[in-house]
Amino acid sequence: MPEEREDPRPIADTIAHEIRRLILCGEWEPGRKLPTTEQLTRQFRTSNVTVQRALRKLKDEGFLVGHSGQGVFVRDRAPVEIAPAPMMAPAPPGQPYSWITEARKRSQKATFRILDVREIVPPRRVREVFGLPDDGVAVLRKRLGLLDDKPAELVWSYYPAELARGTRLADRRRIPGGSPALLEQMGHPTLGQEDIVGARYATTDEYLLLQLPGEIPLLEIFRVVHSRDRRPIEVTELVKPGHVYKQSYSLTAQR
Incomplete structure (x- = not known):
């Protein structure tokens, strides 16, 4: 049996990588509203602070946009x-x-x-x-x-x-x-x-x-x-x- 490995990267980075993959492959289409921070916290079994750090990274890269009072959305155009x-x-x-x-x-x-x-x-x-x-x-x-x-x-x-x-x-x-x-x-x-x-x-x-x-x-x-x-x-x-x-x-x- 191969030795089990753990991902050594920061959790915020791995969350960002997964969301980025969903956007790039088209699973999350342009304009889609993201799950709430609470839902993402439960999904990735981590803290609110970590999820917010991942979302900020993706906003900085242009993958996500935030609309005050409405939530966070996938950018409006596909790759x-x-x-x-x-x-x-x-x-x-x-x-x-x-x-x-x-x-x-x-x-x-x-x-x-x-x-x-x-x-x-x-x-x-x-x-x-x-x-x-x-x-x-x-x-x-x-x-x-x-x-x-x-x-x-x-x-x-x-x-x-x-x-x-x-x-x-x-x-x-x-x-x-x-x-x-x-x-x-x-x-x-x-x-x-x-x-x-x-x-x-x-x-x-x-x-x-x-x-x-x-x-x-x-x-x-x-x-x-x-x-x-x-x-x-x-x-x-x-x-x-x-x-x-x-x-x-x-x-x-x-x-």
Whole structure:
């Protein structure tokens, strides 16, 4: 028999984790009124002070809202599901980047703030994808994505230097239609991508730029975009606040 273990975390944290799970999975729908503090105290077999501490944590994170004289309620919108597939293809001529049009379908306003564009020695796993030596360089485009004027994702996109130099990829101007449209115009159509998805906590830079309300896990995606002959033409690292956004995928079986 395996040795029984007890959860060593503070009880207020474990209560917050359980309520957060119920909200994120949709069991507790937007606008739902929470049980009373007395009911939660009995359910979790703890004190009123501990329950209040858990609820305060979730209010600070934006999961719950309190209405004086009425009670505590789940926030009025569900976590946003972001599907990468519709954003892989280039935008039609004259249309904005697909990330913006996809947000419009959800009745959201999407914008990007370009934070940095330059040639750098990229992280090791980016160098490995591009086949670069330890001192090899790539073009970086770092930007902050906003939905309804609130930080939604932080993105580092890398491009082979010999491909990006002298193009819009290498300067701070916005790219009409986004990078997929420009790459296709340059003769490098997007023909596939591979994502590795993980979770971690924010660095100081990420914490401040994403305006996180606390120690919120981030959804981390490492994406490799391929063109003809499976040539990698873009490597992107991006992070999203895990308490607000979900990543969805649709896969078709190959027979």
